[in-house]
Amino acid sequence: MPAEKEKRIGVFICHCGKNIAGGLNIRDLVESSKQVKGVSFVAENKFSCSEDGQQDIQKAIHEQKLDRVVVAACSPSLHLMTFQRCGEKAGIEPQFVDLVDIRKWTMHGSPQKTNPEEAFEQSKSLIELAVKRMRLKRLIPMAEIKAEHSILVIGGGVAGLEAGLDLADKGYNVYIVERLPTIGGKMALLYKVFPTNDCAPCILAPKTAYANIHPHITLLTNSEVKSVSGHVGNFNVNILQNPRYVDLDKCTGCGECVEKCPIKVKDEVFSAGLGERKAIYIPYDQSIPKKAVIDAENCLYFQKGVCRLCEKQCPTDAINFDQKANSVEIKVGAIIAATGFDEYDPSPKSEYGYGRYSNVITQFQLARLLDIDGPTNGQLLRPSDGKEPKRIVMIQCVGSRDEKANPYCSNICCMYALKHAQIIKEMVLPKAEIFICFIDMRTVGKGFEEYYRRTRELGVLFIRARPSEIVQNTETKNLSMKVDDPEIGRLLKLDADLVVLSCATVPSSGTQELSQILGVKLDGYGFFKEMHPKLRPVETNVRGIYICGSAQGPKDIPDSIVQAKAAASCADSELRKSKIKIPQSLVRTSQLKKGDK
Amino acid sequence: MKLSELGPEFKTEVMSHKEAEGLNLCFACGTCTAGCPIHEIFYEYDPRKLAKMVKLGMREEVLASPYIWYCTTCRNCEQRCPQNVKFFDILNVLKNMAAKEGYAPHSWIEQTKQIMKNGIIFSITEELKEKRRALSLPALKYNGERAKKILKLTGIDKVKDQGKA
Ligand SMILES: Cc1cc2nc3c(=O)[nH]c(=O)nc-3n(C[C@H](O)[C@H](O)[C@H](O)COP(=O)(O)OP(=O)(O)OC[C@H]3O[C@@H](n4cnc5c(N)ncnc54)[C@H](O)[C@@H]3O)c2cc1C
Ligand code: SF4
Ligand code: SF4
Numbered sequence: 001m002p003a004e005k006e007k008r009i010g011v012f013i014c015h016c017g018k019n020i021a022g023g024l025n026i027r028d029l030v031e032s033s034k035q036v037k038g039v040s041f042v043a044e045n046k047f048s049c050s051e052d053g054q055q056d057i058q059k060a061i062h063e064q065k066l067d068r069v070v071v072a073a074c075s076p077s078l079h080l081m082t083f084q085r086c087g088e089k090a091g092i093e094p095q096f097v098d099l100v101d102i103r104k105w106t107m108h109g110s111p112q113k114t115n116p117e118e119a120f121e122q123s124k125s126l127i128e129l130a131v132k133r134m135r136l137k138r139l140i141p142m143a144e145i146k147a148e149h150s151i152l153v154i155g156g157g158v159a160g161l162e163a164g165l166d167l168a169d170k171g172y173n174v175y176i177v178e179r180l181p182t183i184g185g186k187m188a189l190l191y192k193v194f195p196t197n198d199c200a201p202c203i204l205a206p207k208t209a210y211a212n213i214h215p216h217i218t219l220l221t222n223s224e225v226k227s228v229s230g231h232v233g234n235f236n237v238n239i240l241q242n243p244r245y246v247d248l249d250k251c252t253g254c255g256e257c258v259e260k261c262p263i264k265v266k267d268e269v270f271s272a273g274l275g276e277r278k279a280i281y282i283p284y285d286q287s288i289p290k291k292a293v294i295d296a297e298n299c300l301y302f303q304k305g306v307c308r309l310c311e312k313q314c315p316t317d318a319i320n321f322d323q324k325a326n327s328v329e330i331k332v333g334a335i336i337a338a339t340g341f342d343e344y345d346p347s348p349k350s351e352y353g354y355g356r357y358s359n360v361i362t363q364f365q366l367a368r369l370l371d372i373d374g375p376t377n378g379q380l381l382r383p384s385d386g387k388e389p390k391r392i393v394m395i396q397c398v399g400s401r402d403e404k405a406n407p408y409c410s411n412i413c414c415m416y417a418l419k420h421a422q423i424i425k426e427m428v429l430p431k432a433e434i435f436i437c438f439i440d441m442r443t444v445g446k447g448f449e450e451y452y453r454r455t456r457e458l459g460v461l462f463i464r465a466r467p468s469e470i471v472q473n474t475e476t477k478n479l480s481m482k483v484d485d486p487e488i489g490r491l492l493k494l495d496a497d498l499v500v501l502s503c504a505t506v507p508s509s510g511t512q513e514l515s516q517i518l519g520v521k522l523d524g525y526g527f528f529k530e531m532h533p534k535l536r537p538v539e540t541n542v543r544g545i546y547i548c549g550s551a552q553g554p555k556d557i558p559d560s561i562v563q564a565k566a567a568a569s570c571a572d573s574e575l576r577k578s579k580i581k582i583p584q585s586l587v588r589t590s591q592l593k594k595g596d597k
Numbered sequence: 598m599k600l601s602e603l604g605p606e607f608k609t610e611v612m613s614h615k616e617a618e619g620l621n622l623c624f625a626c627g628t629c630t631a632g633c634p635i636h637e638i639f640y641e642y643d644p645r646k647l648a649k650m651v652k653l654g655m656r657e658e659v660l661a662s663p664y665i666w667y668c669t670t671c672r673n674c675e676q677r678c679p680q681n682v683k684f685f686d687i688l689n690v691l692k693n694m695a696a697k698e699g700y701a702p703h704s705w706i707e708q709t710k711q712i713m714k715n716g717i718i719f720s721i722t723e724e725l726k727e728k729r730r731a732l733s734l735p736a737l738k739y740n741g742e743r744a745k746k747i748l749k750l751t752g753i754d755k756v757k758d759q760g761k762a
Contacts, residue, residue: 079719234761266602351632351677397626402679468677484630484645491630491637 001138007135010041010055010066013237014048014073016103023106024119029072033123038135046072054086061090068096068134072127074103077532098134100126124442143584146424147233147575148333149173154514155224157185158557159549160338161207162564163571164393168216170572175330176221176319177239180269182287184208185340186364189270189284191371191378193557194419195447201286201373208288218327221289228517231587232544233333233580236414237420243323245294246280250318252594253290255282257310265298267375272365274383275375280310280319285373292318334544334571337518337528338564341550344399344504351469352398352501358384358471358479360499363394363416370423380428382498384477388429389497393481394421395466396438399504407505408525411554413502414442418455420500425458434460435482435494437467445558461491505554527553538567546570600718603654611694616686623648623682635667638720642667644674644684651691660695686713699757706758713748715739 011033015021026044031122033042040122041064045053048071051254060066069092071083076099084094104112109558114122146327149172156178168174175372176183187193188208211217220239227238235445256552261578263279270283278294279299292310300307301321343364346354354360359382361369382389394417399405421434441462467481480495507526520540523529528547531539548563549555555563574580611617630636638642641663648674650659659665665688674684695701708718715721716739729736748754 079753226603397679401624403681404679439624463632465627468628468630468673482631484636484643486625486627489640491640 005562007038007068008040008064008066009038009070009134010043010057010060010064010130011036011039011131012048012053012069012071012073013042013044013102013127014071015044015046016073016107017047017263019107020073023113024102024116024123027267029123029127033072033131036128036131038057038131041066044431045243049079049082054082056415057083058090060164061087061092062383062509063417066086067092068137069098069271070127070130071097071099072102072123072130073099075099075101092416093139095140096134096137100130130201142581143580143585143587144581145233145576145587147580148331148574150175150330150332151235151575152177152225152235152330152332153338154335155185155221155338155340155342155508155549156183156211156221157549157560158187158204158207159340159551159560159564161211161334161337162561162567163338163548164511165207165211165218166215166565166568168211168214169390170568172216172333172572172575173309174214174217175220175237175239176217177223177225179222179224180283181291181293182283182289183211183219183221184286184288185467187557188286189272189364189371189374190367192396192419192423194415195445195451197419197422208286212288215572219289222293223328225514226327227519228335228519230331230581232542232574234583235332235335235544237330237332237335239328239330241326241328243296243325243460243575244291245296245299245319245321245323246292247318247323248289248291248318250316251291251314252280252290252316252318253282253287254315255292256313256315257292258282258308260313262307262309263298263300265295268556271375272362273317274361274365274368275579278532282596286560294319313427333575334520334546336546336548336564336567336571337514337520337551338547338549338567339508339514339551339556341505342360342508344410344502346398346501349398349501352395352499353470353472353479354501356471357479357499358382358473359472359479360501362500363413363420363500366420366500367416369474370428380424380432381500382477387497389432390454391433391494391496391499392424392435392498393479393494393496393592394434394502395437396436396502397466397504398501399506401439402504404507406525408504408554409442410503410505412441412556414438415448415451415556417500417502418443418460419510420453420459421455422451422458422461425455425460435463435496436460437463438586439464439466445556467494493555505550511551512514518542518545520547523553525553527551544571544574600653601672604656605654607654607656607659610712611687611690614690616683617690619680619682620648620651622680622685623652624680625649626679628677628679629682630685632673632677634669634671634673635664639664639667644688646692648682648684648687652730659691660698660700663688663702665691665695665742696756700721700759701756709748709753709756712741713745713754716744718742 028562030042035566047053069087080099087097088094102123104110105114105122151167151172151174153160153176164176187204193200223239223241226240230236257280258278261278261280264276267275267277280294296302339457368374400410443449461484464468465483467483470481472480479499481490519542521529528551530537546567548567551561627645672685
């Protein structure tokens with residue numbers, strides 16, 4: 001083998017104004033970098049990323065005949081592409097441009113900031129390692145592949161639907177995988193939505209209905225993603241379609257089977273545990289698809305081998321007890337994860353008695369009770385005795401902003417508490433007294449402050465404090481609590497007929513497993529982690545996989561829509577090029593079939 | 598009340614004790630106050646308010662307050678605090694500072710003396726002894742020597758009595 005030509009490596013150290021230069025000795029770093037094996041040129045720039053800085057780098061590449069470049073500046077997730085493009089313009093293959101982050105040791109506000117000596121040592125060794133990497137690095141051959149013109153969206157809530165519809169309208173074939181028997185997500189169950197108090201199912205319906213008939217959309221309900229392999233442009237996805245025991249093509253959604261079914265169970269999902277459904281059921285009137293589904297765990301036939309009344313009743317012979325789970329393989333060019341959120345289960349906050357006191361409910365449960373198409377047809381009745389509550393207390397930040405539960409602010413709870421208070425005052429029980437105990441009232445958003453004002457106008461009372469615990473009267477099931485109202489300087493003893501907890505928004509169950517299947521990182525709270533919190537909010541660590549909606553963090557509908565459109569736009573930018581460049585090695589791996597290693 | 602007449606170094610002093618480090622994190626939600634059994638009886642005793650008074654530097658008012666000695670040590674405040682502020686521990690820092698500056702209440706000093714003498718907090722009266730004799734119970738043998746040794750190590754015997762100061 002002929003001896004390889006020595007590489008000519010240039011190192012460029014950025015001051016980033018005072019961000020780096022203020023925290024370590026750049027001159028010494030230049031000198032120490034000159035000593036590193038393989039380095040032929042070292043320079044410093046005030047701002048490497050500026051036009052001047054980039055021109056200096058390009059000039060040095062030409063004059064010094066450099067063939068590899070190491071920039072010591074800021075985070076690669078922020079600027080690696082900048083310097084790769086800069087090098088490419090001067091004739092250097094992008095793979096031979098590296099960026100190491102030395103700013104994290106010096107910049108004010110950085111969690112890793114340290115003293116000048118330590119910063120110097122850390123930076124020195126980062127540069128040494130990068131130079132070594134560049135010295136030894138061989139060119140990874142790139143392959144051009146044809147991108148699949150199709151997209152997988154995981155989660156059929158408002159975010160997933162919006163992203164899917166955008167892409168389908170652009171001509172992509174879109175698969176929407178939803179694990180429940182209907183698409184629509186939480187929004188379908190909210191009755192009304194702030195800040196306009198529009199009817200939630202009505203403004204969602206144009207999206208669900210369009211997704212249902214869109215020529216480029218395939219809806220896979222009752223389904224889960226089981227495995228994903230491949231890479232951007234060419235992902236292989238295995239989806240498990242759980243059996244519905246009802247033939248989707250034959251079922252007309254008439255509901256005759258439901259009427260005859262003798263088994264009633266608590267509806268945990270669509271009525272938040274406050275209503276009942278049958279063993280064969282249609283989730284709600286606007287379900288898409290509006291088709292029946294059998295819950296085998298509760299069905300008499302599956303459990304005891306008897307009954308089959310639904311089958312006898314069905315006018316179109318749609319019931320099929322022999323249906324099996326179906327495994328579907330698809331190929332897609334990009335994936336969007338829009339798996340949404342769950343409401344935090346407040347039972348661990350035992351001082352508030354949720355789960356022990358029947359008249360302590362969550363805001364999502366209240367949303368179901370207020371819904372005119374919900375389990376009580378919009379009547380607000382206490383769970384313990386079915387009576388109308390005269391005094392209702394809402395408690396904010398339950399499990400949010402709480403170092404013992406979820407440290408973050410859940411973003412939407414102030415607004416939905418105001419919404420529910422308005423609905424009760426305006427439409428349901430105008431005479432009811434409503435108290436909202438809060439820490440801070442956060443109404444940031446267009447039209448939101450006005451919404452708060454409107455709620456005060458309706459006579460809802462706000463207390464800037466929280467109770468420490470709730471006590472239940474065992475006979476009446478009434479609740480009482482003490483709150484220290486700082487405005488009047490008194491301890492208020494509040495008796496209530498109903499207490500509603502504004503619970504945190506947490507990642508939906510199964511997010512952890514899905515993150516493993518996708519190879520996408522999670523943040524410290526278990527939501528999908530974005531590439532950059534400010535600049536790349538819907539991209540992930542895996543090229544070609546995007547996130548949107550409340551799967552990325554607590555969010556209201558307007559913000560979910562914005563992110564959905566952003567994710568769709570990112571997927572489109574990647575896939576609309578007819579050819580995608582990826583490392584050749586990846587192509588080979590992806591073409592291996594499962595099992596042959 | 599003029600802010601310029603208060604002493605911001607009070608907060609620094611309190612927070613120099615490790616167990617009081619969380620003081621700045623309090624966001625005044627009032628959960629501690631609402632759960633405090635003393636606050637229910639003495640409105641003036643208010644954990645949330647005390648936290649703010651320390652932050653503002655109201656040294657005199659905090660350390661001289663008789664109420665800081667009323668705490669039942671139930672720890673409800675820190676149990677329920679969503680920000681993990683250890684108010685009970687902060688209160689102990691305040692009480693130590695107050696004691697050093699001669700604000701320890703008379704009753705409290707008397708109780709300490711009692712423990713050092715008999716090893717228990719209440720006094721063994723003639724009446725009590727008589728009652729036990731009548732019930733044929735053995736005589737009480739209380740001795741504060743061991744308690745005294747321990748308490749002396751803490752320096753508690755040197756705490757000035759506010760009542761007599
Ligand atoms: C009580 C309450 C009231 C609210 N009121 C309002 C309001 O008035 N206005 C407003 O703007 N916002 C409101 N919100 C917030 C609103 O619900 C969310 O912004 C919105 O639902 C987010 O949409 P999403 O698609 O991201 O998530 P979701 O609505 O949670 O949808 C996610 C979908 O993905 C599915 N899914 C999850 N995991 C998987 C998986 N592994 N595989 C397949 N499918 C999966 C779920 O079944 C679900 O259908 C409220 C929230 C609550 C709790
Ligand atoms: S077979 Fe199952 S789903 Fe059908 S009617 Fe009987 S219990 Fe209901
Ligand atoms: S509970 Fe904690 S955060 Fe709330 S007021 Fe008390 S000390 Fe402050």
